[in-house]
Amino acid sequence: MIRAAFIGIDRYHDPLIRDLNGAVRDASALWAVFSDAMEGMEAALLTDEQATLEAVEAVLDATLGVATEDDVVLLSFAGHGTADHRLVLADTRAGDVLGTTLAMAQLATRFRESRARAVVLLLDCCFSGGAPARVLDIGLVPRDIIQPLVEITGQGRVLFAASAVDQAALEDPGTRHGLFTKAILECLLSASEPVSVIGMADRVVQLVRADANRLGYDQTPVVFGHVEGELLLPAGRRGQRYFALFPERGSARTTGAFEDLAAFGLPEEVLGAWQERFPQGLNALQVAAVNEHGVLDHNSLLVVAPTSAGKTFIGEMAAMKAISEGRKAVFLLPYRALVNEKFEDFSAIYGDQLDLRVARCSGDWQDQVGDVLRGKYDLAFFTYEKFLGMAVAAPHMLHQIGLVVVDETQFITEPGRGMVVELLLTHLVSARTRGVSPQLVALSAVIGDVNRFDRWLDCGLLQTVERPVPLTEGVFERSGRWSFVAAEGDVRSEQLLNHAVQQRRVQASSQDLLVPFVRHLVSQGEKIIVFRNARGPSAGCAEYLAQELRLPPAQSVIEALPVGDLSTMSRRLRAALEGGVAFHNSDLNREERVAVERGFRDPAGGIHVLVATSTVAAGVNTPASTVIIVETAFPGARDHQQPYTVAQYKNMAGRAGRLGYESHGKAMLLADNGLERNNLLRQYVQGRPEPVTSSFNSNDPGTWVVRLLAQVRDVPRDAVIDLVANTYGGYLAILQNPHWRESMTQRLALLLDRMTSDGLIEEHEGLLSLTMLGRACGESPLRLESALQAVELLRMLGPQPIALETLLVLVEAIPERDEAYTPQSRQGEAGWQQALNRRYNPEITRLMRYRAPSDRAFYARCKRALVIADWLDGVPTGEIEDRYSANTFSRVGHGDIRGFADGSRFLFDSVLRIAAIVLGRADDPEAVSALLRRLDFGIPVDALPLTLLPVALARGQILALWRAGLCTSKQISGASTARLEGILGTGTRQLITHLVTTSPGPA
Structure with a gap:
C-alpha cells in the first residue's frame, strides 16, 4: 500500500520568516489528486499551524516508522528551506534555527531505518536563491552543498527536488503553485495510466526550466537515488476531494443577491457582512462586473463610472475572492489621507469582524513596511508612490500579490501625478512577460475617450455614465433662476427664488448668490457642499454663511475637535461650527478634517453646509444632496488662472446625491448673467470629459528611462527602446507615428551616453545596468x-x-x-x-x-x-x-x-x-x-516617547505633556488625573483614563 504525507506551509509563527503564497495550495492539491485517485490510501495533510516540528515528526513515525516491506511511502514538502539544508516548519524560530527545524540529515537516518520497499520525497523548497524563492535567508552558509541531499537516497530511496542546491525554487504567480509542484500535477493529471517516477522526471525538468526562464530565472529540478524495476505512482484524478478544495466556478452567476456569490467560493461570514452593509444587494454595475466581465474569475477589468456608482465595491469583491483563495490583495490610492481612511474602514469591517490582517504603507511613521515585505498581511493599502517604490526595490513583493486595485486611475492624466501612475501600471504590464500577473482592477471616475487605455492594460472595459442616484446639472444665476439639462437632454429653466439676487456690498460677489440660495436649500432640508477654489475663500465663505444662516451649533463635532496647538483656521472652524456650517481644506489638521467628515456624514451631526476645496472630490466620503461650484478656475495671476477641466468639474458635481437619502441630486454652477450662464452650460454641464492621455514627454525622456531601468536587471542597449515603448505614452506614440520608434531610438542613444558619463549607467558585455547611484536615482521619486x-x-x-x-x-x-x-x-x-x-x-x-x-x-x-x-x-x-x-x-x-x-x-x-x-x-x-x-x-526629540503610547495623541496634546515634563509612560502614570486634565483640557477625561490605565507604573 501507499502511505503518504503532504506538508505545506504558507504562514509562519515567527514574524521574521517571510510568508509564502502557494505552499499550502501545493500540498493540498497533491493530497487531493492522490486521494481521489486511490480510494483507501492513508494520506495525511498538514498545513500552516498544523505543520509544527512535533507534528511533522509524528507523521514521519506514522509513515516511515510503521511501513513494511510491501509499502511505498510518498512524502511531499512545500515551504522554506535553509542554506544549511533544513526544512522550516510552522513553529520554527529564527533565533533557534538548529533546534526548531528538521535537518535533511535526520530525514536521511529515517529513510535508511524505514522498512518500506520504496520511499519518494517531493521537495518543493530550496537551499539558496533568496526572494522570491522558497528559502529562509538568515545568513547561514552551507558547509557541504551536495552531501546532505545524497545521504537521503539509496536503494529504493528517491529524492526529487525542485531545484539544484544553488538555485531558487519559485512560485508561479498565475496558478500559485510552486513551479515544481505545478509540473508534477500536470504530469499526473494528464496521464491515463500509472506514472513512472523516473520517467516523469524528464518531463518535469523541461516544464520547470521553461516556466522559470519565462520568469527570468534558472531552475532545474534534480533527482537523487534509484530503485530496482519501475516505481509507479497512480495517475492523478480530480475528484470529490479536489473540487472541495478547488471548485470550478466559471459558470457561476449572480442575480444581485449576495447569497449567489457563495458559488464563487466567498466565505459566508464575508457575505453576511456585505448583506448587513448593503441590504439592497448588488447594483447593476456590480452585477455586470461579475456576470459579464468575470471579475470574480480572476479577469482584469477597467471600470469607468461616476462617483457613487459603486466602483470601489467591485474592487472589494475581487479582493475578498483573492484572499479567500490564499492570495493577497492591495489597493493603490492617490492620497495618504485616503489610505488612512480606507485602512480604518476596512480594519473595522475585515480586521475586527473577520480577523483579516490589514496593513497600510503611505509614507508615514505608522507604515507596516516590514509586515508587507514578509507577506504578513491579507489586504494592504498604499499610496501610488509608496507601492511603486517598494515594488521596484523588493521585486518579490509582486510575486506575493494576487490582486491589485488601482483607485482613481484617471490621475494618469494629471501633470503632477500622471508619471507615477503610468510607471506603476507599466510595471504591472511588463511583469506579465515574466509570468507575474496579478489580477488588475482599475477604477476611474468618468473620463472622455478611453483612448485605448484598456487595450494597453490588456483588460476588459466596463464603462457607464449611469448613477444609482440621478444627477441634474445646471447653472444658477442672479435672476433667481437655474437652467439645467433635463433627462431628455434639452435645457430647461426653473425659478428657484421668487426674487432676483440683491447685491449685498459695494461690489458684486458670489456671496450675493450663495446666502439666499443656500438659505433656501437648507429650509428644504438639504445637505449642501459649496466648492471654493482656495483655502481662504473656503473658510471665509463658511464664516459668513454661519453668520447669515444662524443654524444650531454642530455641538458633537465641536466636542470632537482637538483642543491643543490651534491654528488660525482651527479657531475659524469653531466659529463656523457654532452656526451649523463647516469648511474642509488643507489648513485643518487631520483630526479636524476627520471630525468634519464624520459630522457631515452623520444625519445628526449638525453640519448642514460644508464649504470645501476640490480635494474633497477625490474620494473622500462626503455625499450631499446639492453641490454648488462657485469658481471654475484655480487661483493665480489674472492671466495665469488654470481653468477646471471638465473631468474636475464632473468629479465635484458627482458628490451630489446621497444613496439611501435622496431620490436625486443637483449640481449647480453660479453665473452673473445670461452670457456666462450659456458658456458654463456649454463648456461644463454639456461638456465631455477629456480623453485619457499619457504624461510621457518624448522630448524629455530622462526621468522615464532611469525609472524604467530601475524596474529591470541587465538589459541590452538596443532593448531600452522596448522599455519606453511599453509605457502607455510609447504605446500611443507608436499608434500615432510609425516613425516614432526610430526617432526615439536616436534620442535615447544620446541620453544613455550622458547617463553613462554621469555615473548612472554601466555597460558590461553589451548589457546596461544602473550603478548604485543610478539605482538610487531610479528608485526615488525625484526627476x-x-x-x-x-x-x-x-x-x-x-x-x-x-x-x-x-x-x-x-x-x-x-x-x-x-x-x-x-x-x-x-x-x-x-x-x-x-x-x-x-x-x-x-x-x-x-x-x-x-x-x-x-x-x-x-x-x-x-x-x-x-x-x-x-x-x-x-x-x-x-x-x-x-x-x-x-x-x-x-x-x-x-x-x-x-x-x-x-x-x-x-x-x-x-x-x-x-x-x-x-x-x-x-x-x-x-x-x-x-x-x-x-x-x-512636529515635535522635538524629547517628546518622541509620547508617540509610542497605546493611545494616539494629537500634536497639541503631545506638546502640552512635553512642556509639562511628562514625556514617558511612567511619568504619566505617576501624575494625578487632576493634573493631566489641567494639561490636556477638561474635555479629555476619557482619554486621560485610557492613558493612565494603559501606561505602566513606575518600576
Missing part, C-alpha cells in the same frame, strides 16, 4: 535632473560631518521643492537668508542658493527650511503662522506648514540614499526613523 542636482549639492558639501537635520535643509534646494507654493511678498522676503545663516551656517545658506531660478525662489527655500525647523522644535502652529506670514495676502497657514514638512519628508529618504553613495555616509537607522517621526508629528 532625473533633480537627482543629479542633489548629487552636485552633496559633492559641494564635501566630506565634513553634517547633522541629519542640516541635510534635511538641503532638500529645499531641489527643483521639486521650488515648485511648492510658498506664501511670500511680491519681491520675496530677503530677511530669511540672514535667519538661516544664524540658524545653521553661511556655507549651508550658500548651497541653498545653488541653481535657484531667482532671488525670490532662494528666499522661499530659506523660509521653508526655517518653517520646518520650527515645526521640529515643537513651536506652536499659531506662532509659526504669525512668524512667517508677511501680510494678510501672503499668510502661511497650517496647510503650508504641514505641506512643507510632508514634501521634504517625501524626498528625504532619496537624498539620504544618494548621500550614502556620494559621501559614504552611514546614518543610524534609528536616528533617521526618529527624525521622520518628528516630521510627521
Whole structure:
C-alpha cells in the first residue's frame, strides 16, 4: 500500500520568516489528486499551524516508522528551506534555527531505518536563491552543498527536488503553485495510466526550466537515488476531494443577491457582512462586473463610472475572492489621507469582524513596511508612490500579490501625478512577460475617450455614465433662476427664488448668490457642499454663511475637535461650527478634517453646509444632496488662472446625491448673467470629459528611462527602446507615428551616453545596468535632473560631518521643492537668508542658493527650511503662522506648514540614499526613523516617547505633556488625573483614563 504525507506551509509563527503564497495550495492539491485517485490510501495533510516540528515528526513515525516491506511511502514538502539544508516548519524560530527545524540529515537516518520497499520525497523548497524563492535567508552558509541531499537516497530511496542546491525554487504567480509542484500535477493529471517516477522526471525538468526562464530565472529540478524495476505512482484524478478544495466556478452567476456569490467560493461570514452593509444587494454595475466581465474569475477589468456608482465595491469583491483563495490583495490610492481612511474602514469591517490582517504603507511613521515585505498581511493599502517604490526595490513583493486595485486611475492624466501612475501600471504590464500577473482592477471616475487605455492594460472595459442616484446639472444665476439639462437632454429653466439676487456690498460677489440660495436649500432640508477654489475663500465663505444662516451649533463635532496647538483656521472652524456650517481644506489638521467628515456624514451631526476645496472630490466620503461650484478656475495671476477641466468639474458635481437619502441630486454652477450662464452650460454641464492621455514627454525622456531601468536587471542597449515603448505614452506614440520608434531610438542613444558619463549607467558585455547611484536615482521619486542636482549639492558639501537635520535643509534646494507654493511678498522676503545663516551656517545658506531660478525662489527655500525647523522644535502652529506670514495676502497657514514638512519628508529618504553613495555616509537607522517621526508629528526629540503610547495623541496634546515634563509612560502614570486634565483640557477625561490605565507604573 501507499502511505503518504503532504506538508505545506504558507504562514509562519515567527514574524521574521517571510510568508509564502502557494505552499499550502501545493500540498493540498497533491493530497487531493492522490486521494481521489486511490480510494483507501492513508494520506495525511498538514498545513500552516498544523505543520509544527512535533507534528511533522509524528507523521514521519506514522509513515516511515510503521511501513513494511510491501509499502511505498510518498512524502511531499512545500515551504522554506535553509542554506544549511533544513526544512522550516510552522513553529520554527529564527533565533533557534538548529533546534526548531528538521535537518535533511535526520530525514536521511529515517529513510535508511524505514522498512518500506520504496520511499519518494517531493521537495518543493530550496537551499539558496533568496526572494522570491522558497528559502529562509538568515545568513547561514552551507558547509557541504551536495552531501546532505545524497545521504537521503539509496536503494529504493528517491529524492526529487525542485531545484539544484544553488538555485531558487519559485512560485508561479498565475496558478500559485510552486513551479515544481505545478509540473508534477500536470504530469499526473494528464496521464491515463500509472506514472513512472523516473520517467516523469524528464518531463518535469523541461516544464520547470521553461516556466522559470519565462520568469527570468534558472531552475532545474534534480533527482537523487534509484530503485530496482519501475516505481509507479497512480495517475492523478480530480475528484470529490479536489473540487472541495478547488471548485470550478466559471459558470457561476449572480442575480444581485449576495447569497449567489457563495458559488464563487466567498466565505459566508464575508457575505453576511456585505448583506448587513448593503441590504439592497448588488447594483447593476456590480452585477455586470461579475456576470459579464468575470471579475470574480480572476479577469482584469477597467471600470469607468461616476462617483457613487459603486466602483470601489467591485474592487472589494475581487479582493475578498483573492484572499479567500490564499492570495493577497492591495489597493493603490492617490492620497495618504485616503489610505488612512480606507485602512480604518476596512480594519473595522475585515480586521475586527473577520480577523483579516490589514496593513497600510503611505509614507508615514505608522507604515507596516516590514509586515508587507514578509507577506504578513491579507489586504494592504498604499499610496501610488509608496507601492511603486517598494515594488521596484523588493521585486518579490509582486510575486506575493494576487490582486491589485488601482483607485482613481484617471490621475494618469494629471501633470503632477500622471508619471507615477503610468510607471506603476507599466510595471504591472511588463511583469506579465515574466509570468507575474496579478489580477488588475482599475477604477476611474468618468473620463472622455478611453483612448485605448484598456487595450494597453490588456483588460476588459466596463464603462457607464449611469448613477444609482440621478444627477441634474445646471447653472444658477442672479435672476433667481437655474437652467439645467433635463433627462431628455434639452435645457430647461426653473425659478428657484421668487426674487432676483440683491447685491449685498459695494461690489458684486458670489456671496450675493450663495446666502439666499443656500438659505433656501437648507429650509428644504438639504445637505449642501459649496466648492471654493482656495483655502481662504473656503473658510471665509463658511464664516459668513454661519453668520447669515444662524443654524444650531454642530455641538458633537465641536466636542470632537482637538483642543491643543490651534491654528488660525482651527479657531475659524469653531466659529463656523457654532452656526451649523463647516469648511474642509488643507489648513485643518487631520483630526479636524476627520471630525468634519464624520459630522457631515452623520444625519445628526449638525453640519448642514460644508464649504470645501476640490480635494474633497477625490474620494473622500462626503455625499450631499446639492453641490454648488462657485469658481471654475484655480487661483493665480489674472492671466495665469488654470481653468477646471471638465473631468474636475464632473468629479465635484458627482458628490451630489446621497444613496439611501435622496431620490436625486443637483449640481449647480453660479453665473452673473445670461452670457456666462450659456458658456458654463456649454463648456461644463454639456461638456465631455477629456480623453485619457499619457504624461510621457518624448522630448524629455530622462526621468522615464532611469525609472524604467530601475524596474529591470541587465538589459541590452538596443532593448531600452522596448522599455519606453511599453509605457502607455510609447504605446500611443507608436499608434500615432510609425516613425516614432526610430526617432526615439536616436534620442535615447544620446541620453544613455550622458547617463553613462554621469555615473548612472554601466555597460558590461553589451548589457546596461544602473550603478548604485543610478539605482538610487531610479528608485526615488525625484526627476532625473533633480537627482543629479542633489548629487552636485552633496559633492559641494564635501566630506565634513553634517547633522541629519542640516541635510534635511538641503532638500529645499531641489527643483521639486521650488515648485511648492510658498506664501511670500511680491519681491520675496530677503530677511530669511540672514535667519538661516544664524540658524545653521553661511556655507549651508550658500548651497541653498545653488541653481535657484531667482532671488525670490532662494528666499522661499530659506523660509521653508526655517518653517520646518520650527515645526521640529515643537513651536506652536499659531506662532509659526504669525512668524512667517508677511501680510494678510501672503499668510502661511497650517496647510503650508504641514505641506512643507510632508514634501521634504517625501524626498528625504532619496537624498539620504544618494548621500550614502556620494559621501559614504552611514546614518543610524534609528536616528533617521526618529527624525521622520518628528516630521510627521512636529515635535522635538524629547517628546518622541509620547508617540509610542497605546493611545494616539494629537500634536497639541503631545506638546502640552512635553512642556509639562511628562514625556514617558511612567511619568504619566505617576501624575494625578487632576493634573493631566489641567494639561490636556477638561474635555479629555476619557482619554486621560485610557492613558493612565494603559501606561505602566513606575518600576
